Amino acid sequence: MRYTDGKVHDITIAYIGGGSRGWAWNLMTDLAKEESISGTVKLYDIDYDAARDNEIIGNSLSMRQDVKGKWLYKACETLEESLKGADFVIISILPGTFDEMESDVHAPEKYGIYQSVGDTVGPGGIVRALRTIPMFVDIANAIKEHCPNAWVINYTNPMTLCVRTLYEVFPQIKAFGCCHEVFGTQKLLSRALQDVEGINDVPREEIKINVLGINHFTWIDNARYKDIDLMHVYKQFVNKYYETGFISDANDNWMNNSFVSAERVKFDLFLRYGIIAAAGDRHLAEFVPGYWYLKDPETVREWMFGLTTVNWRKEDLKRRLERSKRLKIGEEKFELKETGEEGVRQIKALLGLGDLVTNVNIPNYGQIEGIPYGAVVETNALFSGNKLKPILSGKLPDNVNSLVLRQVYNQETTLKAALKKDYNLAFSAFVNDPLVAISLKDAKKLFNEMLENTKKYLDGWELKV
Amino acid sequence: MRYTDGKVHDITIAYIGGGSRGWAWNLMTDLAKEESISGTVKLYDIDYDAARDNEIIGNSLSMRQDVKGKWLYKACETLEESLKGADFVIISILPGTFDEMESDVHAPEKYGIYQSVGDTVGPGGIVRALRTIPMFVDIANAIKEHCPNAWVINYTNPMTLCVRTLYEVFPQIKAFGCCHEVFGTQKLLSRALQDVEGINDVPREEIKINVLGINHFTWIDNARYKDIDLMHVYKQFVNKYYETGFISDANDNWMNNSFVSAERVKFDLFLRYGIIAAAGDRHLAEFVPGYWYLKDPETVREWMFGLTTVNWRKEDLKRRLERSKRLKIGEEKFELKETGEEGVRQIKALLGLGDLVTNVNIPNYGQIEGIPYGAVVETNALFSGNKLKPILSGKLPDNVNSLVLRQVYNQETTLKAALKKDYNLAFSAFVNDPLVAISLKDAKKLFNEMLENTKKYLDGWELKV
Amino acid sequence: MRYTDGKVHDITIAYIGGGSRGWAWNLMTDLAKEESISGTVKLYDIDYDAARDNEIIGNSLSMRQDVKGKWLYKACETLEESLKGADFVIISILPGTFDEMESDVHAPEKYGIYQSVGDTVGPGGIVRALRTIPMFVDIANAIKEHCPNAWVINYTNPMTLCVRTLYEVFPQIKAFGCCHEVFGTQKLLSRALQDVEGINDVPREEIKINVLGINHFTWIDNARYKDIDLMHVYKQFVNKYYETGFISDANDNWMNNSFVSAERVKFDLFLRYGIIAAAGDRHLAEFVPGYWYLKDPETVREWMFGLTTVNWRKEDLKRRLERSKRLKIGEEKFELKETGEEGVRQIKALLGLGDLVTNVNIPNYGQIEGIPYGAVVETNALFSGNKLKPILSGKLPDNVNSLVLRQVYNQETTLKAALKKDYNLAFSAFVNDPLVAISLKDAKKLFNEMLENTKKYLDGWELKV
Amino acid sequence: MRYTDGKVHDITIAYIGGGSRGWAWNLMTDLAKEESISGTVKLYDIDYDAARDNEIIGNSLSMRQDVKGKWLYKACETLEESLKGADFVIISILPGTFDEMESDVHAPEKYGIYQSVGDTVGPGGIVRALRTIPMFVDIANAIKEHCPNAWVINYTNPMTLCVRTLYEVFPQIKAFGCCHEVFGTQKLLSRALQDVEGINDVPREEIKINVLGINHFTWIDNARYKDIDLMHVYKQFVNKYYETGFISDANDNWMNNSFVSAERVKFDLFLRYGIIAAAGDRHLAEFVPGYWYLKDPETVREWMFGLTTVNWRKEDLKRRLERSKRLKIGEEKFELKETGEEGVRQIKALLGLGDLVTNVNIPNYGQIEGIPYGAVVETNALFSGNKLKPILSGKLPDNVNSLVLRQVYNQETTLKAALKKDYNLAFSAFVNDPLVAISLKDAKKLFNEMLENTKKYLDGWELKV
Ligand SMILES: [Mg+2]
Ligand SMILES: [Mg+2]
Ligand SMILES: [Mg+2]
Ligand SMILES: [Mg+2]
Known part of the structure; x- marks a missing residue:
């Protein structure tokens, strides 16, 4: 360089x-x-x-x-x-x-387990x-x-x-x-600011937040725009839209796009825990017991979010590959849209071209209290001159931490199972997952089937089938 | 003194x-x-x-x-x-x-929640x-x-x-x-010693164990009798009796006594986690998801333990009160049976009349790694001359610790809820309980009903009914 | 507002x-x-x-x-x-x-204890x-x-x-x-950059550092200017000037200004510990054993720094009070010089007018590993929208941490002594101070004399005289 | 077996x-x-x-x-x-x-450093x-x-x-x-019990103590005999004998045996810190600044303990070797005296022949709060059936912990220096030792001389001579 x-x-x-x-x-x-x-x-x-x-x-x-x-x-x-x-x-x-x-x-659907x-x-x-x-x-x-x-x-x-x-x-x-899920929540706070206080178009970077948790199950316990406490603003916003849901874009709502939601899961979690879950509802719903928001397609509809099918993904990939062909041969011009990603800003900050504070996923060195050291957590961090230093972000309330830790320990168990190729360890993580709310017997059948379906990537495992 | x-x-x-x-x-x-x-x-x-x-x-x-x-x-x-x-x-x-x-x-039974x-x-x-x-x-x-x-x-x-x-x-x-649940597991290890090694009548005090966990969900990760590693002995014992259950006393088995079990829950946990759950099956089953061992009375029967009804307790109390009358007027003579309790031995040790090591429930000062400081945990401790000093007991495997922590955090939340008389906090603990595997709506109805039934002890609470 | x-x-x-x-x-x-x-x-x-x-x-x-x-x-x-x-x-x-x-x-000088x-x-x-x-x-x-x-x-x-x-x-x-001592060290790094690499006039804000320690005994273990690793630059700088000292300003050197130094103490610490002590030499010398740099005025001269006398301070105050009079009656015009302080920038950041990262003294919530929680430490922190969040700064090498901890514990003991007005506790801190390298008997005499001299501020103490 | x-x-x-x-x-x-x-x-x-x-x-x-x-x-x-x-x-x-x-x-004596x-x-x-x-x-x-x-x-x-x-x-x-130093302090407490309360010949095993610290600088913060709080007893004992010293055996006092002392160092530490230093005075004096108790032979005499010379050790070894010869050829009969050591009792307990609680040196897994994990500390531990489990022993008062930590960090630095054969690291430990209260220049000369004298055991080191 x-x-x-x-x-x-x-x-x-x-x-x-x-x-x-x-x-x-x-x-x-x-x-x-x-x-x-x-x-x-x-x-x-x-x-x-x-x-x-x-x-x-x-x-x-x-x-x-x-x-x-x-x-x-x-x-x-x-x-x-x-x-x-x-x-x-x-x-x-x-x-x-x-x-x-x-x-x-989709394999788990046979057992009544739906995943968004x-x-x-x-x-x-x-x-x-x-x-x-x-x-x-x-x-x-x-x-x-x-x-x-x-x-x-x-x-x-x-x-x-x-x-x-x-x-x-x-x-x-x-x-x-x-991951950009937290950015989406900042944008939602910006929308709440507009809706409740009439302040329009505040860019997400000006929504100052304290972030803590794990990826896709991240939480905001402090949010501020200038002198405005956004926790209060959000409370009013949630009370207003809890029943109906908040639909930010008429053309792109949760009913015809399996990627968006009406934020009802997020609102429900806020009412129960008092802090803001900072990821899309589709992600959040998967981190808590299946019988809460993902019991069956009808329950999902009530909570106003979508189940993204893999079929949709396959179709979508096809579209991208076709576009790739057109781009390659110059039939289509590459458009320089706003991506919303921060990778390049992070690279610049690490090169010493200006400091940046944003949320990232790295091992816990103490930035979150109450989560084991070494577990990968998501908090703000300072990018500055070839250094990435996490910002001390405090601790989650006990009732939220309990939900988070269940996943943290499951992830540690999954890691060890994958490294040791240990079926029993892996199964102990599987049955501790909040979505796997089925009998031990069914869980074993399902697990075996799913492993079978991915076995070409499980070199060295002794599968029990 | x-x-x-x-x-x-x-x-x-x-x-x-x-x-x-x-x-x-x-x-x-x-x-x-x-x-x-x-x-x-x-x-x-x-x-x-x-x-x-x-x-x-x-x-x-x-x-x-x-x-x-x-x-x-x-x-x-x-x-x-x-x-x-x-x-x-x-x-x-x-x-x-x-x-x-x-x-x-029994109120939860309407929602399919059974408790032993x-x-x-x-x-x-x-x-x-x-x-x-x-x-x-x-x-x-x-x-x-x-x-x-x-x-x-x-x-x-x-x-x-x-x-x-x-x-x-x-x-x-x-x-x-x-609590004497751990003693019961020591006795079971003594029975295993007899069954597997032919060594009879080893008193539970000679079964040296390392104990860690929380009350009624305590675990043994190291057990020894002289030079014999009881973890190995127990493994053989479990393999032998996993399907049939182990019934220690013909006259007092799990089918006609709702207090005993055939240890199948304990065996199943051992096979999954590799360490010994040290409490009665009726207690253990309540600490894990309801759909594992307590889905319905039939599932309970399969796992060979009993659901203790409160009606039985009422009858039992009646019998004790009648006996009390007889004892009082001298119609019946007080029998000095072996109680199996340790209270008096503990009192003696605290008075300086000989040291004692046994399991107790006290706040975690570091005796268990991986559980928050201050949470009440169960480990061995040394009683010696007006001092009670916990013994460092190590840490649980991640997959077990996850189950334990869910309860630990729920207990902390319940405590705060009770002290603050905070309905929302209490409900957040309620829905995080592994037995409450029902929809959020049903959970709220059940919780309200149960609070209503005990409201005379909930002075100062605002109940939502 | x-x-x-x-x-x-x-x-x-x-x-x-x-x-x-x-x-x-x-x-x-x-x-x-x-x-x-x-x-x-x-x-x-x-x-x-x-x-x-x-x-x-x-x-x-x-x-x-x-x-x-x-x-x-x-x-x-x-x-x-x-x-x-x-x-x-x-x-x-x-x-x-x-x-x-x-x-x-000056009272300690009778016992051969010199303080800068x-x-x-x-x-x-x-x-x-x-x-x-x-x-x-x-x-x-x-x-x-x-x-x-x-x-x-x-x-x-x-x-x-x-x-x-x-x-x-x-x-x-x-x-x-x-405190601005760390800023001074950033400026020294800027001078080193000029001296070693020929890069002139880099403002201290562009010298990116990781800061950790306690006030006036703060350390830098990572310093960078763009792609240049300043730890290497500083090493060459120290090797060049270790013997002669580095005198940054011909008119204002350590011999005629008791506030400046030739950085030899800082250089000596760097050679021994490999990281940069980030405070003036007069401060640093007081944190380590007295027989290192403050044995007597001659030793101080060898290490090329000054002992600031209180007499000088009294004269200086007099000058300021005279200037105050002139300013008050308009005889002198208030000059708007560069102060080098950051208070106003911090206030702005806390008001939400732009983020700021700088070093501050707050209790240790985990920003430094190896120093007790609650002790006040100095590290970088993020000022952003009514929040002040410390940045995780790692840990000091063991040999430096030992020096720091001696002071940390002494400070905790001094605090308790002051709050309880406990002579014995205070004396135990006094004799553990690295400058108090005298016999226990002399230490007691000196301590008593010094307390006597400040007794009008020691309401409620039982002095032992 | x-x-x-x-x-x-x-x-x-x-x-x-x-x-x-x-x-x-x-x-x-x-x-x-x-x-x-x-x-x-x-x-x-x-x-x-x-x-x-x-x-x-x-x-x-x-x-x-x-x-x-x-x-x-x-x-x-x-x-x-x-x-x-x-x-x-x-x-x-x-x-x-x-x-x-x-x-x-003895090499350090040239620089006024005396070691007992x-x-x-x-x-x-x-x-x-x-x-x-x-x-x-x-x-x-x-x-x-x-x-x-x-x-x-x-x-x-x-x-x-x-x-x-x-x-x-x-x-x-x-x-x-x-190490048996703690036993000696238990015996001293037994003597105090006799002196203050008239209770004779209590065996040391019945003196129940809480032990914490590091070897030869161990502390007792709680001591009890039956219902008697020995901390109070010891206080009276210290007050009585502080000036004169306590000489337990007329024939074997500190003046003619360089191994014993009149306990004045121990008493002085008790008066300052309020807890009992549990090692011989010769050891204790070496853990604190040299100018306290080891300034010069006269100071040592005032504090009534002895400096054990290596010449004495050489003579003593000669005596043992002569005795060895006599024992070997049967000229002298081996006497089975009371050794006061616990090794064999520990071996028995580890074999499962009865539990034992006693003090040992092992890494800190949490048995002492306030000392880094992994550092070797001395506390009580339970020996039981192939397990050695430390007993949670609390934390030292801040002013004592500061003295202990200085040594703990010095020991860690010394370890790293020895493993890496790193002269600079070793020297940084050397100058941080409380007995090395001399100028940096003299310290370097002394250190070099001492390394030279032991260089045949320092394979791979680059000595700076
Ligand atoms: Mg993502
Ligand atoms: Mg019980
Ligand atoms: Mg300052
Ligand atoms: Mg020894």
């Missing part, structure tokens, strides 16, 4: 994954709009052609006159090749295919983790060997266990995980 | 409760058999006549020639009177009556706690005022919250809680 | 102290230069005339056309009056007079603390009563014990302590 | 060291008197002839009719041979020779540690390889660092360190 006039040149970014296009294009967009940094992006995906496509799309973007950030994109045939010399590593893989995910999400996402916790999240952890063991070992000083940004789910695995394998790694 | 020739005279014991007779008679029995200590037992019960009956029974026992331990029994009209000058305080009350307990245990005991956790345990905590606030305050240096032994359930309340109100209190 | 167009009006600041003018004028200066905030400054000093003088000086400053920040200054006759309605409280008092300080600093400052640790610092703590008990109680939600900024020494006392008396207080 | 009728046969004990005879003979004595255990003692010493002598002496003892405990003694030529198959390992070596110890103890023992802390203790740690690295590795499940008992000084090294190298080791 070279520094001149407040700019940094010759940065090397390794991008692992990207075959499903979405996140890779977001990165290209944000890099294209930023003039203070430049260098090379090395693309690696288990599907080399996908990486090649992105190489072509990225390079043609770099050649455009309206693009300020000039990067060279280069597809790599091996993980090692992409990592060598990297200053930053971005991990955004799909662990397995949507066929395995179909089993993760199925990639974080719940039976789907656990089995996905068992499949993903060995991949992250390999990635961590490769980083340790080829670029131990690189900063590593993970976008892959299950976020907590991906980051946790990186640190388990290579404790000195400089890794963190990023 | 006076010490002469290895004996201690003029000890004052305050006995709070005892109206239901059982525990009071156990104490009388153990005192009668011990010659090294003597003094006065001051009896207090909200039913003064009950205390008077015990006074008469106790004093006539003291006058018997075959009785070595001579004590003066004295009924007191007020709590204060009984506490003044006490060196030891024993608390063994029934919080409310069996009518409230009937609601605790209903006095510790579960909907019954939580509501019982809300009723009991104010009583223990009063007792703690009275001890603080009248006998702050006394040793306080609690036998009342919910054990954890009773002891926790005493320390919350009066942090300098010298209190601990005793 | 009112917010309009990014400005905040009607702020109330209570300024406690200021009789010695210096800090009060700094605040006036910084307020005068800042246009985004305005309101009232209520001045309280035990010398009411001093407060009146400042009122006059402040108000005439506010009337000047070149002054952007318009504030109303108002002297108050009582502490209560000044605190009522305060949004911010600034504490900058002289505890006692320079007569007591003369004893603090004498207001933080050492015999002088301890006795000053015993005198100051009761004053801070009063201030904390008054804040608790009159403005419990105000932010409280302390500048008084001994910093650690002043802040610690505020939290001991009123744990919910929103207080922090500020 | 075989268990029959409450006895254990075929035990294998490896005894490492013993060339200086004293401790080996104590073990032989205690084994000879105990009939419940038997087996083989494998003797290893770097001086094989010494081991052979002990073999002959031990076996002829075993053949005596009056000896109940029959053991076979067997000298081994290698460490490995002695460890193979061991159930217990006892380590009691002299690290280096008395020539190195002569430098440890010189084997634990102080310049002598640190240099001895640097020499000893590599030996314990070898022993730990050999145990890990040859008998990883053996219980390891260490008697070698510096106790803390020897045990700490064993755990550093082999964290799963089952090691603990034993």
